[in-house]
Structures are given as structure tokens and as C-alpha cells.
Amino acid sequence: MTTVYTITYVLLAAAGMLTVGRLLVGPTDLDRIVALDVLVILITAGVTVEIGMRREGWNIALVAVVALLGFLGSVTAARLVERKGSEQQASERHRSEGPEPGGPERQEPERRGAGH
Amino acid sequence: MARQVISAVLLLTGAVFCLLGAWGLVRFPDVPSRLHAATKPQTVGLMAILVGSAVQLAPRHAAGLLLVVLLQLVTAPVIAQRVGRAAYRTGCVRHDLLVVDDLARQRGRSARRPEPPGPADVGGAEPPPTPGRAG
Numbered sequence: 001m002t003t004v005y006t007i008t009y010v011l012l013a014a015a016g017m018l019t020v021g022r023l024l025v026g027p028t029d030l031d032r033i034v035a036l037d038v039l040v041i042l043i044t045a046g047v048t049v050e051i052g053m054r055r056e057g058w059n060i061a062l063v064a065v066v067a068l069l070g071f072l073g074s075v076t077a078a079r080l081v082e083r084k085g086s087e088q089q090a091s092e093r094h095r096s097e098g099p100e101p102g103g104p105e106r107q108e109p110e111r112r113g114a115g116h
Numbered sequence: 117m118a119r120q121v122i123s124a125v126l127l128l129t130g131a132v133f134c135l136l137g138a139w140g141l142v143r144f145p146d147v148p149s150r151l152h153a154a155t156k157p158q159t160v161g162l163m164a165i166l167v168g169s170a171v172q173l174a175p176r177h178a179a180g181l182l183l184v185v186l187l188q189l190v191t192a193p194v195i196a197q198r199v200g201r202a203a204y205r206t207g208c209v210r211h212d213l214l215v216v217d218d219l220a221r222q223r224g225r226s227a228r229r230p231e232p233p234g235p236a237d238v239g240g241a242e243p244p245p246t247p248g249r250a251g
Contacts, residue, residue, distance in 0.1 A: 018135075041159075045162050078198040
């Protein structure tokens with residue numbers, strides 16, 4: 001059984017290294033967001049293997065919290081990137097074609113100052 | 117003994133799936149295909165590892181791990197949808213690799229739709245915020 005745990009940890013560590021490579025290389029921000037999400041999943045998997053190895057249940061709450069935090073972080077970062085990109089596109093359109101009434105991406109100006 | 121065999125098989129399967137997902141994350145060419153590699157094999161691998169650890173635990177701890185499985189099943193499609201939408205809107209999609217592009221059809225239709233004649237909207241300026249009881 002120790003061999004099984006060792007092989008599992010080695011495979012997870014190799015996956016983590018590949019993911020960190022994508023995190024460092026990744027050409028866009030969205031690649032890095034995806035890589036961070038995968039890294040959170042791999043950390044969750046590693047903690048879970050440790051739980052099964054020791055047969056103790058005290059850090060199951062840690063696993064749940066890490067999974068939820070990874071979800072919240074990924075969704076928030078994706079939303080931020082989406083809004084930033086659409087603002088850039090809207091400003092380019094504004095510069096090239098002139099003002100466009102009622103652009104579909106620019107209709108929420110009041111949310112921009114909400115994150116103090 | 118049977119529990120240990122089941123647990124070992126599930127743990128190794130899950131780790132192999134996680135490794136395949138990470139390899140796809142490195143190999144694939146653009147954001148949606150990397151997202152495909154990042155969500156599906158990773159979720160299957162994490163589920164296999166969680167169930168493989170839950171087999172060895174007491175039932176109440178195993179219930180906690182199954183809750184994490186449920187959480188992952190609920191949250192992974194949400195992440196994939198948000199990131200894919202952001203990738204399409206910010207132009208991180210290689211259109212020569214797409215087979216079907218439903219969003220382009222939707223965008224084309226909405227762009228071709230004639231705009232409603234509204235002379236009040238043409239000015240482009242938003243109405244000034246009313247001072248006073250707004251807060």
C-alpha cells in the first residue's frame with residue numbers, strides 16, 4: 001500500500017510540475033487562470049490522498065474549503081478578465097468607429113466602483 | 117483487504133487522470149481546448165481519488181469526502197462556462213480550429229438586427245446623475 005501512495009504522489013507531483021509550467025509560460029491571463037484552477041484541484045487531491053493514508057478525518061473541512069476557494073477565485077478572475085477585455089474592445093471600437101449608443105458590454109457602470 | 121485493493125485501483129486511476137489532464141494542459145493549442153483538458157480529466161481524477169480515500173475511512177468522514185465530490189461536480193462546469201465565455205469575448209480562441217461556432221452566428225444575427233429608431237439615444241450622453249437622495 002505504501003507503494004501505491006508513493007506512485008500516486010509521484011504522478012500528482014508530475015502533474016503539478018506540468019501545470020506550473022503552463023502557469024509560467026501561459027500566453028494569456030486565461031491560461032494562467034485555468035492552470036491555477038488545475039493546481040487547486042491537484043492540491044485537493046494530494047490532501048485527500050494524505051487523509052486516506054493516515055485514516056484521520058480532521059482535515060476534510062480543509063479540502064472542502066480549498067475546493068470552494070478555488071471555485072470562487074477562478075470565477076472572479078475570469079469575470080475580471082472578461083470585463084477588462086470587453087472594455088478594451090469597446091474603447092477600440094469607440095476610437096475607430098465613433099460612439100455607439102447602447103453597447104451591450106458597457107451597461108453596468110455602477111459595478112466598477114463597488115469593490116473597495 | 118478488498119477495501120485496500122479498491123482504494124489502490126481508484127487512487128492510481130485518479131492520479132493517472134490528473135496527470136493526463138495536466139499533460140493536455142501543456143500540449144493543447146488554445147484556451148478552450150486547454151479548458152477541456154483542465155476540467156474533464158481533472159474532475160474525473162479528483163473524483164476517483166476522493167472515492168478511493170473515502171473507501172478507507174469511517175462512514176462519517178467518507179460522507180464529507182463525497183460532499184467534496186458533489187461540490188466539484190457542481191462547480192467545474194461553472195468555471196468552464198465562465199472561462200470559455202471570457203476566452204471567446206477577449207479573442208483568445210483560434211477560429212481556424214473550431215468546427216462549429218454558434219456564438220458567431222448569434223453575434224452576426226444580433227449585428228444585422230436593425231436598430232430601433234430612438235432619437236433620444238443618439239446623443240450618446242448618459243443623463244446626469246440626480247443629486248440628493250441617491251445614497
